[in-house]
Amino acid sequence: MDSLIPFTTSGSLVDCVDSTSVFSISLNSHNILRKMLVVLRDGRKLQGVLRSYDQFANLVLEDTVERIYHQNMFAEQKCGLFLIRGENVVLLGEVDLDQEDDVPLRQVDWDTLAAIHQEDIVTKKARDEFKAKVLYEQRGFCKEGGEGDGY
Amino acid sequence: MLVELKNGETFNGHLVNCDNFMNITLREVYQTNAEGDRFWKLKECYIRGSTIKYIRVPDTLLDAVKEEQNRAREAGRRDRGGHTGGPGRGGKSAVAVIAVEAPCAADLYEEQEVEEGVFKSYHGLSLYFVVHRIIL
Numbered sequence: 001m002d003s004l005i006p007f008t009t010s011g012s013l014v015d016c017v018d019s020t021s022v023f024s025i026s027l028n029s030h031n032i033l034r035k036m037l038v039v040l041r042d043g044r045k046l047q048g049v050l051r052s053y054d055q056f057a058n059l060v061l062e063d064t065v066e067r068i069y070h071q072n073m074f075a076e077q078k079c080g081l082f083l084i085r086g087e088n089v090v091l092l093g094e095v096d097l098d099q100e101d102d103v104p105l106r107q108v109d110w111d112t113l114a115a116i117h118q119e120d121i122v123t124k125k126a127r128d129e130f131k132a133k134v135l136y137e138q139r140g141f142c143k144e145g146g147e148g149d150g151y
Numbered sequence: 152m153l154v155e156l157k158n159g160e161t162f163n164g165h166l167v168n169c170d171n172f173m174n175i176t177l178r179e180v181y182q183t184n185a186e187g188d189r190f191w192k193l194k195e196c197y198i199r200g201s202t203i204k205y206i207r208v209p210d211t212l213l214d215a216v217k218e219e220q221n222r223a224r225e226a227g228r229r230d231r232g233g234h235t236g237g238p239g240r241g242g243k244s245a246v247a248v249i250a251v252e253a254p255c256a257a258d259l260y261e262e263q264e265v266e267e268g269v270f271k272s273y274h275g276l277s278l279y280f281v282v283h284r285i286i287l
Contacts, residue, residue, distance in 0.1 A: 040205075080210045081213060085173065088204045
């Protein structure tokens with residue numbers, strides 16, 4: 001019966017929820033917390049411990065960290081406890097903690113990267129708008145719903 | 152708590168009420184626009200759930216919720232512990248077989264609810280199981 005759980009729609013999420021007590025520092029081997037990556041529709045990438053979810057895919061993320069990337073650099077910002085409304089979630093995935101240390105990016109501080117990141121967003125938005133315009137006019141694609149598709 | 156809407160506006164305030172649609176009312180609210188350059192102070196505001204992107208909440212809230220759940224469970228257990236009324240409906244229930252009696256007369260016993268127990272009989276086997284419903 002256990003083997004069927006990964007195949008049900010949200011059954012696989014059950015495995016990703018970490019409901020261990022926050023303040024009990026027990027010395028068992030399951031001390032490692034699973035970090036989950038959430039990408040939102042506005043393009044934000046959050047990492048945190050998934051504490052719960054529901055039928056709308058609303059998520060509770062603890063010790064959330066927001067990351068921004070630019071070329072070979074990244075920056076982090078601690079954001080605390082989040083309740084994310086499900087419709088704003090693009091994807092949810094488990095972070096492989098072993099491979100996480102092998103990431104070939106170097107960390108810089110948030111304020112330096114923030115400005116560059118904003119520029120990145122603006123250029124990407126302009127590029128995507130232009131692309132959509134060309135596709136619509138020349139190839140007959142339909143226009144995308146503009147709101148909240150920053151990812 | 153901080154509420155960010157889909158359009159990027161943020162609302163900082165104290166939660167007064169909420170419902171199943173995530174519609175919320177806040178008091179003593181500081182509203183900021185998406186760019187972060189304009190501010191408003193509102194005594195109270197109502198936010199429709201469908202416009203919310205996410206809600207940021209104090210880190211200590213999870214612990215507080217856990218405490219409250221434990222306390223509610225303790226209170227519930229204490230109230231239901233005595234010989235008062237029938238079995239409660241709340242929470243999960245586990246069925247445990249307490250005793251299997253020796254074969255007795257093969258009369259068909261009706262299903263009875265006795266305090267927290269249910270008598271069932273399996274006519275053919277002429278055994279009866281005493282089942283107590285345990286509320287977890």
